[in-house]
Structure formats: structure tokens, C-alpha cells
Amino acid sequence: MDKRILSRDGTRIAYESTGRGPAVVLVSGAMSTGGTLAPLAVSLSERFQAVVYDRRGRGASGDTPPYAVEREVEDLAAVIEAVGGEAFLYGISSGGALVLEAAASGLPVRRAAVYETPFAMSEEGAEERAEYTRRLTEALGEGRRGDAVELFLRLTGLAEGVIQGARQSPMWAGMETIAPSLAYDDAVMRDGRVPRDRLASIGVPVLAVAGDASPDWLREAARAIAESVPQGSYRTLQGQTHMVEPNVLAPVLVEFFSRG
Template identity: 55%
Template sequence: MDQVGKAESGDGTLIAYRRTSGGGPPVIMVGGAFSTAEAEAPLAALLAPRFSVITYDRRGRGGSGDTAPYAVEREVEDIAALLKKAGGTASVYGMSSGAALALEAAAAGLPITQLAVYEPPYGTGAVDATDGAAYTARLEDLLVRGRRDEAVELFLSMVGVPPDVVARMRRATMWRGMTALAHTLAYDNAVMGPGPVPTERLARITARVMVVDGGASPPPMRVAARAVAAALPRGRHRTLTGQVHEVAPHVLAPVLAEYFAGAA
């Protein structure tokens, strides 16, 4: 049976979560850009028979609060509050920018027993860092001026969505939900930092970590995944054949289940 509640973070922000329990060990899922607990539900449902799965709305999204000013450290404290709800320790899975946030939480010393991340979108070169600085400046300008549609378009173009696909998305019902979360794109951008893989911080992570990528994902994404795995003291890398950044839950779930059960 699902349990719905709110965890109080370090700054008093209430973080809405849902716990789907199969009676097994706890797993906390950290979503990426535009993601909410609802978006993570299909993967959570596949893991629930073997684990107690906690999905949550990251701050500024869904049912969670949003206390200014934003700082990545506050999102790390959100995960700490969820770990307390989980019983003190838990495994953690992070997707995309949520993968980077999960890595930040582990580097901060949170009691994460083991961690799995899918395609943290770090840059891998000087060009990526230069592009990232320009993106940050443009995104901040659009959000300050309340141009939420343009901010979403900017993000989509930055991650490689073709203009014709963006145009179709603007006409779809999902667009309203995306623009409602446009302000959180700045949060995801802060989590990613200046762009390159943060090798020094990753070297502080003591938990074992599985870094997963899709075999059909763009080469820069796969290069970044390998670089993250190489920077981790107990990192390992795995590729899911034929998968892309929007990984299929039914393909990913058994890989996570095996890993979190300690059999990987």
C-alpha cells in the first residue's frame, strides 16, 4: 500500500513523497529535469515488489515547497530528510540531473548504502563549459523576465531536441506542465555546476556506485558516464543496449533490482 507524506527539510521546506512498499529495503528515486514523483511512478511500480520505493517531488515541484534562495545544499538536505523517513539509510537511484544531485548527496556524506545513476549529463571538454556559461546567463535572463516558454525552449534546444519536435511539444498538453516547472531548470543547472565531471568531489564517495548509460545515447553522454564511473573509488559502468536518455522502465528495472539486491 502506498504511503503519502511530507518530510521536513533542514530549512523547514516540506518535501512531498510517496512510499510504495513491497516490504524490502528502501530505495529513494531522484528525478531529473521536469520530473516529479508521478513521472517516476512506472519505474517505482516495477521495483516495488522487492523494495520499499520512495519517490518525491523535488523542491519547487508538485506538492513540495520552495524556500528562497535556492542552493544545491538545500536539495541535498531534502534527500537527508527522506533518508530519515526511510529509516536512516537507503539505496538511491538518480536520473539525469537527478543523478548528479544523488552524487552530490553521496559526496556530502549522506548515509547512502549504494547508488545507481543513469546518464548524469556532465560536459566533457572546454567547449561544453563555454556553452554552459552562455546557457546559464540566457536561462537566468529569461526566468527573471518571466519568459517561461522561452526558457523551456532554450533547455530543450540545449539538450539537442530538434526545433520541429519542440514546435510539436508546444502544441501538446504536456507543455503547460513543463512551463509550470520552468523555474526549476535553474535548479537543475545549479546542480550540474560549470559542466565538467566533478572528479574531486566524486573521489570522496565511499559507497559503491553503478553508472548506467544507453547504448543508443549520444556519444558525449556515454563519454560522461564512463568518466563518472572512472572517477568513483567504487564505481562501475554498465551500458543498456539500444536504450537512449529516456530509458525504458521495463529495461532498467531488472538491472536496478539486481544491483540493489546486492547480486550485481
């Protein structure tokens, strides 16, 4: 990340942009930095100024306790101000929840798109999320960063053998470094349920996208988002999972953002 700005509470936020045109700010999900979305930014850069940034507590950005979701919204507001004062927003996974909160908070957002924001669509799913929150808080409070990462990977549905293999890999140290930010993503997701009342207050068009090869409940969550936002719409991408291919997603975002 080659640029730095200060958020309202003084936290240094790192970002970079590519391309020219209206600004599109891309918001990453859990265990990710802005660099994760760099391939998508490149795909969007022919039509837009595509902006990626490191959310607080990860990558080249700083952190200032105590954490609150409102501070992350302020971080996003600072990025938007730095790149022209208004922007389109895109968020993947829990980053989508942050995008929706930013839009509901009245930031200068023109349109917003989210991909597979993992809201629970059943009581069982909500209970699983609550148990994850409890165990994550305990692990991070005791400094067990590796255990916190394992908890998250299990929540995503990874097999135990894959998780243990990851723990022995060179990438594990980096994952433990940003493990505290898992609590931030958990906070952004609130209680894990679709915040229908909050979404109903969003005054800009929102596109909720999911892959047709992802689990049914992720598509149900995307549909629920679209139904809850007054100007919401829903779309599926053929053959895509939670690890969506940038070259498949980019044309959909270009078409949606080009409307406004």
C-alpha cells in the first residue's frame, strides 16, 4: 500500500488505487488484507478508479483500541474522502456487512454491491455464530491466536485435516498476526442475523450477489439482503463459490455501477 490517511480517531489507514474514473472502494473480509482484492481492482480499473485498503488491525494499517464498528465506518469514510468524496462500494463476505453498515450510516455512497455476506439463515446457524463469538473472545483474550484462526476456519466449513495442514504451512504465522482482527469481523456481523431494519434504511441501490456453486444458505442470505433494501437486487454467478473469480465478478460490478 503506497498511500496513508488518518481516520477520525487518528488511526493510520493504508490504501492504493489503480485506474481512472469514478471511485470504487473494495472492502475485504476476514483474514484478508486489501491486497486480496487487488486482482479485482485491476479488472475494474479500465472503467473506474479502483481502490483497495487495509482495514484497521491488518496489513499496513494501524489500530487504535478500543474497537467499535463505528470506527471502521469512519475508516471507510476517510478513504472515500481521499479518493474524491463519494464512491461506489463493494464488499465480500464480512466486508459486505461493513459496506451495508456504511451505506446505512449515510456515507456518500452512490451504489453498493456485496458478495456472499454470511448472515445466518436459521436458528441453528445463529446458535453456531453465537458459540463462535464466545469461543473466539475466549481464545483471543488468552492470547491463543492460533486457536482463534482454527475457530474461524472451522466456521467456514474447512475439513479438520485441511486446517491442521494449514497450521503446519509457512502462511500460518501471517494468519496468526492478523488473528485479532477476527473479533472485528465478528463485531461487524453483529449477532449474525440479517439486520433487516437497518438494511431498510439504506437509500441507495444495493446488489447482493452469490455463486450458484456455494451453499444454499449463502444464496438465501444474499436474497434476504436484496429483499430488505428498498432498492435491492439479487444475482447469482454460474459456477462460482465463495472464492469468486475476479474476471467473472468484474463485468457484473461494472454493469451495476455504470447505471448510476
